Amino acid sequence: MFQTFRENFRRHTLLHDAVFIVIGSAIVFNPGAFFQFVGYLIAGYLMLLGLINIYDDYKIKKQTGSWGLGFVTGLIFVVLAVAFLFFAPVIVSILPFLLGISIVINGLVQLTFALNTRQTGALIYSILVLIAGAVLVFNPFKSLLVLMQVFGFILIFMGVIEIIGHFRNKA
Template identity: 30%
Template sequence: MTEAPSSGPGWGREYDDRHVHAGHPPGARHEPEPAFEGPLHALSQAAWQLVLLTGVVSLILGILVLIWPGPSLLAAGVLFGIYLLISGVFQLAAAFGTHRTTSLRVLAFISGALSILLGLFCFRGPMESILLLALWIGIGWLIRGITQILAAAHDSRMPARGWQIFLGIVTFLAGVVLIVSPFESVTVLTVVGGIWLIAVGVVEIVTAFRIRSVARQVPQNV
């Protein structure tokens, strides 16, 4: 500790560091440091917010699809074709620009080429894109339904487990119907898609609030 020189009352105060080592005077108010938020607590908070956002978006999209079925389905067909084209281009780039094994590169090339062809097929006419979109949605619903049922059946601690199993069964059956007999009516397909989006949105919102109730039990510093 540096002693303050005694040559004068004000001389050398800039060299006096005794105030640094001195404690707080009696009666002084010491502000507590804010609690540190642990990674698990932050993750639990972000999880239910993300699920809630997904549910709200699905619910809004489902309502819009039911209100404007025609424009919504045509827009979905165009976006689906664009998605297939972009996905195909990226898969072809991955096939030629990566150092993976030959078999994986061949599979990526075939998948990319088929994706581009299907994307171009969507732009031949609205009915072609709608038919392809129906089959694509049917396969997606089938896989999602099976995955959701298995996940809920094997995890007894899953929030809203009964709703998850019910939604998985409904999604699986809807996928089977779309694959076996694609809808001829554009309106029916649109209504089914809108109802499915609303159902998913409601289940996701319920799941988000259940996750929030569990997340509140996680200590903030964990």
């Protein structure tokens, strides 16, 4: 079984790495469009789940004569899909702000610790954490886009390194 897993993993390594590079490039060159695409993808997935639940429950209704919980969960998924489709930009734009608030709070706790223990390294760290949190609070969307671009570069780097490793291990 382990041998089969290893062979499948090795066989699909290049595809996996190419996907990393493509997704990383999409994030680096147009992070806003990537967010929008992910929003549509999530909304589509929720819609598909909803429609499948409704259809499955409809088949059961034909047999039993009454609707079950599948209809209700299907409707909930459909409503969530529509809500996510329309409110995804709002949800995405609020998350960095909330993350920034939590980082600022963490930075304040770290600062209190650093001042009480008089550790220079901890003081510098807490100030850096406070600055990072403040940047996220006062410029949330741009900060998120920069963070996503860094993530994109990491994906590209991982894909390239794994492809190089793949060909080195083959030789």
